[in-house]
Amino acid sequence: MCGIVGYIGNEEAVPVLMNGLAKLEYRGYDSAGISVYNDGICTIKSKGRLSMLSDKIHGEGVVSSHIGIGHTRWATHGAPSDRNSHPHNSQSGKISVVHNGIIENYMDLKAFLEEKGYRFASETDTEVVAQLFDFYYDGDAVGTLRRVIGKIRGAYALAIMCNDHPDSLVAVRKDSPLLVGLGHDGNYIASDIPALLEYTRDYYLLNENEIVFLKKEGVTLYDLDGNQIHKDVFHVTWDIDAAEKGGYDYFMMKEIMEQPQALKKTVFPRLTERGISLEALSLTEEEIKNFNRIHIVACGSAWHAGIVGRYVMEEINRIPVEVDIASEFRYRNPILSKNDLCIIISQSGETADTLAALREAKKQGVKVLSIVNVVGSSIARESDDVLYTWAGPEIAVATTKGYTTQLSMLYLVALYFAKVRGSVDEMRFQEYLRELRLLPQKTEDILKLDGKMAELAKRYAHCEDVFIIGRGLDYAAAMEASLKLKEISYIHSEAYAAGELKHGTISLIEEGTLVIAIATQERLFEKLVSNVKEVKARGANVIAITTKGGKDMEAVADEVIYLPKVADIFTSSFNVLPMQLFAYYTAVERGCDVDKPRNLAKSVTVE
Numbered sequence: 001m002c003g004i005v006g007y008i009g010n011e012e013a014v015p016v017l018m019n020g021l022a023k024l025e026y027r028g029y030d031s032a033g034i035s036v037y038n039d040g041i042c043t044i045k046s047k048g049r050l051s052m053l054s055d056k057i058h059g060e061g062v063v064s065s066h067i068g069i070g071h072t073r074w075a076t077h078g079a080p081s082d083r084n085s086h087p088h089n090s091q092s093g094k095i096s097v098v099h100n101g102i103i104e105n106y107m108d109l110k111a112f113l114e115e116k117g118y119r120f121a122s123e124t125d126t127e128v129v130a131q132l133f134d135f136y137y138d139g140d141a142v143g144t145l146r147r148v149i150g151k152i153r154g155a156y157a158l159a160i161m162c163n164d165h166p167d168s169l170v171a172v173r174k175d176s177p178l179l180v181g182l183g184h185d186g187n188y189i190a191s192d193i194p195a196l197l198e199y200t201r202d203y204y205l206l207n208e209n210e211i212v213f214l215k216k217e218g219v220t221l222y223d224l225d226g227n228q229i230h231k232d233v234f235h236v237t238w239d240i241d242a243a244e245k246g247g248y249d250y251f252m253m254k255e256i257m258e259q260p261q262a263l264k265k266t267v268f269p270r271l272t273e274r275g276i277s278l279e280a281l282s283l284t285e286e287e288i289k290n291f292n293r294i295h296i297v298a299c300g301s302a303w304h305a306g307i308v309g310r311y312v313m314e315e316i317n318r319i320p321v322e323v324d325i326a327s328e329f330r331y332r333n334p335i336l337s338k339n340d341l342c343i344i345i346s347q348s349g350e351t352a353d354t355l356a357a358l359r360e361a362k363k364q365g366v367k368v369l370s371i372v373n374v375v376g377s378s379i380a381r382e383s384d385d386v387l388y389t390w391a392g393p394e395i396a397v398a399t400t401k402g403y404t405t406q407l408s409m410l411y412l413v414a415l416y417f418a419k420v421r422g423s424v425d426e427m428r429f430q431e432y433l434r435e436l437r438l439l440p441q442k443t444e445d446i447l448k449l450d451g452k453m454a455e456l457a458k459r460y461a462h463c464e465d466v467f468i469i470g471r472g473l474d475y476a477a478a479m480e481a482s483l484k485l486k487e488i489s490y491i492h493s494e495a496y497a498a499g500e501l502k503h504g505t506i507s508l509i510e511e512g513t514l515v516i517a518i519a520t521q522e523r524l525f526e527k528l529v530s531n532v533k534e535v536k537a538r539g540a541n542v543i544a545i546t547t548k549g550g551k552d553m554e555a556v557a558d559e560v561i562y563l564p565k566v567a568d569i570f571t572s573s574f575n576v577l578p579m580q581l582f583a584y585y586t587a588v589e590r591g592c593d594v595d596k597p598r599n600l601a602k603s604v605t606v607e
Contacts, residue, residue: 002029002100003072004178005195006159006169009186009216014062017070020188020195022050025596029072031085035096036065037166043096045085066186066216067166069159071098077106078123087161088127090134091118094163097133099126100191101155101176109151128152133160141170142213142222149174149209149224155352159189169214173206177350177378180204182233186216193236194393201236205376234376250594252396252488256580260444262401265390267408267436276416276433282385283341283367288420291341294321295366297329297357298345301403304480306345308572309410311473315569316418316432326353330360337366343413344370347394347402349377358382371409373402387413396595398488400580403480407573408439414569435567442564446577449561453578456543456559457585463514466491467505467540468579469498469531470518477518477572481579488597489587498531511539516579519546519553520563520571532556545575 003024007016017034032053033045042063046053050072057063071086078084087096103109106125109132114120118131129148136147141162155175162170171178171189181188181196181203188196189212193203204221206212210229211222221229248254270277294313296306303325310321324334336342342361346354349372358379361368370383373391380386389405415432418424424432460466466485470478475497482495496505498517509515515535519528525546532542533556544557547565554560563574587594 002191003195004098004100004157004159004189004191005070006068006098006171006189006214007186008067008167008169008214009183010066011186013065013068014057016188016199017068018050018054018057019198020190021070021072023194023197024072024191025050030080031073031082032071033073033085033087034068034070035087035089035098035161036063036068037161037163038063038065041089041093041096041161041163043087043089045082045087047080047082047085067161067169069096069098069161069169076102077125084122084124086124086126088122088124088130090130092134095130095134095137096161097126097130098159099129100157100178101174103128103152103156104154105152106154125154129156129158129160137162137164139164141165141168142211143226145170145172145211146222146224146226157191167215170211171214172209172211174209175352175355175378177348178206180206180212180214180219182219187214187219189214194395197236203234203236204231205234205381207381208378249588250396250584252398252400252584252594255394255396256400256577256584257447258392259401259404259447259577260440262389262391262405263408263440263443265392266405267412267439270412271433271437274430275419276412278387278412278416280385281369281387283369285420287367288417290339291319291417292337292339293341294319295329295334295336295340295342295361296321296323296345297326297342297354297361298323299326299351299353301399301480301483302345302347302351302354302406304476304483305403305406305410306343307476307479308407308473309343309345309414311476312411312569313414313417316414317421317423319417324357326351326357329353329357334360334364336361336364340366342366342368343410344368344379344383345372345406346370346377346379347373347389347391347399347406349374349379351379355379355382369413371406371413373405397597397600398484398583398594404443404573404576408436411436411570432567432569435570439570439573442566442574443577446563446574447581449578450581452561453581454585457582457589460514460541460543461489461586461589463491465508466493466514466516467508467535468493468495468516468518469501469528469535470495471498471524471528472521473568473572474518474521474524474528474575477520477575477579478516480576481516481518481583484576484580484583485586487600488583488594489590489592490598491586491590498528501531501534506534506538509535509538509540513538513540515540515542517542517544517553517557518575519544520575521568522547523568525552529553529556545578547571
């Protein structure tokens with residue numbers, strides 16, 4: 001959600017800023033802008049895509065400068081417009097600010113500043129920061145920022161330029177990601193590594209309330225009290241090609257096809273000859289044996305992964321598991337006890353609601369294990385234990401490899417716990433390990449359904465309502481399949497537990513309605529066949545996804561997609577794959593922007 005880029009050095013700033021912002025487009029945005037210094041602050045911004053900002057920059061004449069800040073905005077306060085776009089400047093024109101997050105007390109601050117004679121040009125909360133900085137400015141940029149931080153409440157990553165300091169930038173982060181890139185001919189700030197990867201592989205990962213003062217010669221870090229601090233340099237090892245499309249039309253398809261390799265990187269290093277090794281896990285065997293309850297907390301697709309995790313964990317560990325949407329978790333005043341474990345799941349490791357849930361769990365004294373993809377992210381740093389999914393950068397807003405690697409990590413945790421607790425016998429445990437080793441290859445085989453799903457998408461892309469049904473783990477998969485379809489194709493899609501059809505939902509089924517039935521659980525297969533008969537009797541068109549051997553489905557469904565037969569606990573890794581492909585091709589058929597669906601952001605860093 002939103003993107004920040006800043007630069008100071010020997011190169012021309014405008015190309016660096018625009019290139020960095022282009023690499024952050026995946027985060028979601030509706031407007032963009034830059035501020036650079038050339039005998040004063042020059043700000044150019046525009047509603048719409050970066051191409052519109054680029055046209056405006058060239059239309060007004062490219063400004064030569066060696067320092068600047070840039071931003072892609074996703075509207076929260078004020079509709080998308082030129083005047084609400086970032087950067088925002090103070091009334092005096094001396095201060096320019098870009099901001100990710102929300103200033104919760106901006107109305108009070110705005111009233112205070114208006115009493116002091118300040119006039120506001122936008123509807124945003126961010127403009128308050130520019131005006132407040134201007135009000136308190138005393139020539140010391142770091143000291144002024146510390147004073148501003150003391151007055152504002154909320155979540156923020158801020159980068160600030162000042163007319164009086166044309167050779168420096170100052171920035172800070174709280175609850176919104178920001179990192180510092182260390183270059184040979186200059187230094188950078190950004191919301192995420194892909195923005196800077198072609199310029200540097202060395203970074204400082206800022207912690208909460210850490211301030212950075214950048215000059216082209218070097219970087220100085222401070223805490224809130226103004227004390228200088230020192231940090232280790234984080235070196236990025238993944239290749240820049242991982243953040244490029246590699247010949248695919250969209251990142252989403254590239255990432256769908258990267259799933260076998262991502263699963264290998266996530267699963268194989270953790271499998272030993274006879275068991276599972278979870279690196280650097282601080283949980284003791286005694287703690288694992290004594291867990292009374294597990295709380296899984298996440299948002300969006302990660303929450304769907306958590307629902308699968310609940311089924312699997314309860315099935316093979318017989319531990320009660322609760323799954324919470326992170327945005328609801330802390331507001332329901334959760335009841336946690338010292339023998340509970342909280343598992344936090346987040347692809348980015350920066351999801352605001354999930355991070356807040358983590359802090360609530362820790363406040364109540366509960367151990368926190370996180371499953372994240374981004375090394376050094378806030379959730380990773382604040383957890384007691386972290387397990388990385390090693391999916392590599394995921395650029396498309398709709399997660400694919402992020403989700404399936406989260407599932408694989410949950411399988412590993414569930415089986416590791418089961419081994420420690422003695423809740424699964426050795427023969428069954430080894431069978432599960434054998435199936436885990438086949439996970440990447442079977443994923444690769446299923447992705448060969450590419451052509452078949454493209455054909456079905458072409459046939460059904462005109463649908464405006466789709467219902468996806470399943471039972472047990474298949475219902476969990478239906479939820480993720482429905483989300484994929486609605487978020488990138490804009491088709492209204494709903495997932496339903498198939499047993500609930502007769503409790504109201506079936507009234508929505510009429511002639512020509514598309515129903516997708518997922519039926520990969522052997523003990524529930526016959527019941528799903530009955531549910532398919534029910535919707536067929538009301539005129540539905542049915543696509544069924546089942547395992548080899550489910551021939552009875554051919555007699556009732558219009559189309560049947562067959563998947564390899566696996567242990568029930570692993571089916572969610574496979575039945576979602578055809579639906580990823582179907583959602584992708586449906587969105588393409590409907591002319592949608594697959595990687596950047598409207599109104600959505602990759603990393604949701606505000607509540």
